[in-house]
Amino acid sequence: MALEIYLDLFSQPCRSVYIFAKKNNIPFEFKKISLLEGHQYGEDFGKINMMRKAPAIRDGDFCLAESVAIMQYLAEKFQTPAHWYPSDLQQRARVNEYLSWQHMAIRMHGSKIFWLRLLIPKIMGVEVPQDKMDAALEDLNGSLKLVEDKFLQDRPFIAGEQVSLADLVAIVEIMQPVGSGLDVFESRPRLAAWRERVRVAVGTELFDEAHKDILAAQEMVKNMDASKMQVFKPKILKLFL
Amino acid sequence: AAGRENMELYLDLHSQPCRSVYLLAKRTGIPFTFKSVDLSAGQQFGEDFGKVSVVRKVPAMKDGDFILTESVAILQYMVEKFPQLVPGHWYPSDLQRRALVNEFLSWQHTALRAHGSKVFWFRVGLPPLPRVAVPKEKMDSALEDLKQTMDLFQSKFLKDSSFIAGEEVSLADLVAIVEIMQPVGTGLDVFEGQPALSAWRERVKKVIGEELFDEAHQSIMNVDCLAKTFQDNGMLEFLKPRINKMFT
Numbered sequence: 148m149a150l151e152i153y154l155d156l157f158s159q160p161c162r163s164v165y166i167f168a169k170k171n172n173i174p175f176e177f178k179k180i181s182l183l184e185g186h187q188y189g190e191d192f193g194k195i196n197m198m199r200k201a202p203a204i205r206d207g208d209f210c211l212a213e214s215v216a217i218m219q220y221l222a223e224k225f226q227t228p229a230h231w232y233p234s235d236l237q238q239r240a241r242v243n244e245y246l247s248w249q250h251m252a253i254r255m256h257g258s259k260i261f262w263l264r265l266l267i268p269k270i271m272g273v274e275v276p277q278d279k280m281d282a283a284l285e286d287l288n289g290s291l292k293l294v295e296d297k298f299l300q301d302r303p304f305i306a307g308e309q310v311s312l313a314d315l316v317a318i319v320e321i322m323q324p325v326g327s328g329l330d331v332f333e334s335r336p337r338l339a340a341w342r343e344r345v346r347v348a349v350g351t352e353l354f355d356e357a358h359k360d361i362l363a364a365q366e367m368v369k370n371m372d373a374s375k376m377q378v379f380k381p382k383i384l385k386l387f388l
Numbered sequence: 389a390a391g392r393e394n395m396e397l398y399l400d401l402h403s404q405p406c407r408s409v410y411l412l413a414k415r416t417g418i419p420f421t422f423k424s425v426d427l428s429a430g431q432q433f434g435e436d437f438g439k440v441s442v443v444r445k446v447p448a449m450k451d452g453d454f455i456l457t458e459s460v461a462i463l464q465y466m467v468e469k470f471p472q473l474v475p476g477h478w479y480p481s482d483l484q485r486r487a488l489v490n491e492f493l494s495w496q497h498t499a500l501r502a503h504g505s506k507v508f509w510f511r512v513g514l515p516p517l518p519r520v521a522v523p524k525e526k527m528d529s530a531l532e533d534l535k536q537t538m539d540l541f542q543s544k545f546l547k548d549s550s551f552i553a554g555e556e557v558s559l560a561d562l563v564a565i566v567e568i569m570q571p572v573g574t575g576l577d578v579f580e581g582q583p584a585l586s587a588w589r590e591r592v593k594k595v596i597g598e599e600l601f602d603e604a605h606q607s608i609m610n611v612d613c614l615a616k617t618f619q620d621n622g623m624l625e626f627l628k629p630r631i632n633k634m635f636t
Contacts, residue, residue: 197544198495209484216490223483236468237454243461248443250497297442385529 150175151205152217153195155182156360159254160214161202162319166357167218167312170349171227175204183371185378215246218312230309238306245298245305245313249320253294256287257323259387264327265368267383270376279388287324287331294321295337303344310348318345319357326361395420397462398440398448400427401607402614404501405459406447407566411604412463412559415596416474423450428614429621460493463559477556485553492545492552492560500541500567503534511574512611534571538578538585546588557595565592566604573608 152168152175154161168175180186180201187199196203196212203212204220211217222232233239263275263283294317298305305313321342324331332339346354360367397413397420399406413420425431425446432444441448441457449456449465456462467479480486507530510522541564545552552560568589572578579586593601618624 198540209487211487211491213491213494215494216487219490220483220487223486236465239468240454240456240461240465243464244456244458246494247458247460247497250494251502255498293443 148205148207151178151195152176153178153180153192153201153203153205155180155186155201156357157364158182158201159257159319159323160316162322162357162361163312163315164202164204164214164217164221166319166349166353167227167231167315168221169353169357171221171225171231173221173225173227183376215312215316218315222312230306230311232312233306238311241298241306242311242313246316248293248298249316253287253290253317253320256283256290257320259283260287260324260329261327261364262383262387264324264329265364266376266379267387269368269371269373270379270383271388272373275388291321291331291335291338295335299337299341304341304348310345314341314345315349318342322358322361326358326364328365393452396423396450397421398423398425398437398446398450400425400446401604402427402611403446404504404566404570405563407569407604407608408559408562409447409449409459409462409466411562411566411596411600412466412474412478414600414604416466416470416478418466418470418473426621428617428623430623430626433626460559460563463562467559477553477558478562479559480553480556485558488545488553489558489560493563495545496563496567499537500564503530503537504567504570506530507534507571507576508574508611511571511576512614534578538568538582542582542585546584550591551588557592561588561592562596565589569605569608573605573611 150173152164154165154177156162156165165177167173180192182201186192187196187201192203193199195205195210198212200212202214202217203210204217206220206224211220219232221227232242260283263280268274298313298317302308304310305317321331321338332342395418397409399410399422401407401410410422412418425437425448427446431437432446437448438444440450440455443457445457447457447459447462449462451465451469456465464479467474479489510527510530513522545560545564549555551557552564568578579589
């Protein structure tokens, strides 16, 4: 049975896994799921990943969730070029450090901005209070500053001279607030230059293809049926408001 | 090697990720110098520690000129650097077993760690959120989140195995146990009425060594005085906004 990868390209961690697999010509079956339509709550998907999240893979009878774990697995199994997950002790540590830090930093802050700017107004029918928006923006700016000042510094990529899983995971998360209409690169030339390097390293066509949906998010969300998304209300109230 | 400086580990054992790093190093005999960073005195915001880590968090590792943050990365680094000291089961080389460890190490950030920490702070009752001032629905919600996370931990990550990756302990169990012990330190016995979870805890404790485990958890099991310690150190006003951010 072919490797199955369950993906929704609106989701940042799905994009990193998708780009990684395609760039490395890993053969897989793209199993499309729509998170906003609630496919993750279906019975079938529950058998793949009981945590009800994407991405997830099924490789024979082995199921795995968590994009970082999935890419580490694929890198090892398919012996992808070493720069993706370097074997040098310190370079690998730099990659691992970023992959760990990002969960409760850029991922959390970028996701929040996307929800506050686009999804919450749509689902709840109200704009988010300005103080909450300002606080979320401050957090995002703080994370972006650390990406630039600590993780990149004057290096072309996070681990050094070549692109790695760290850059891939970083870029897909940073693209999320961009999809909500917030151009975080506009006032950050160093970050923009890094983005271009990553885009070229993975392949501009592949990068743009993977980000097509998220960059069309504003239009897409506008046309969504809010009544079908009410299942997210309790989560929104709990997490964001 | 003779003349080589020891690795420095910047730690405060009140912090879960500091405990996992400490436990692995001590258990496997990795030579290191314990550099204390007193979080209750705000030392992570001081000038000295700022030279070590701009992120202002513990744990941090300094190995010669090489500085590393993030406990998961530090644990992985130690395993890789000291193969003669750290048995392979801590981070198995088998593809699927390693994937199970990595899956847990990734998931735990926003699950066990996030919810365990939140319950910890709510129950410690640290000003500006003294325990009595935590709204009931927020406390209940935090406890419910922790319960759901613990249920998921058991049903997905432990299942019927002795340990997360199978029959041998790994970094995953180490990271799991220190996070679970955080709310326990406040007197919330998450193991009560959970025989499978308790059995797993005993297995992990046994591998680590009961004495070492208890030593590492000594400060967290005495958190009643934590609020007063912050107050005595004159840190409350300085830490207020930072603590506030954790709950909003």
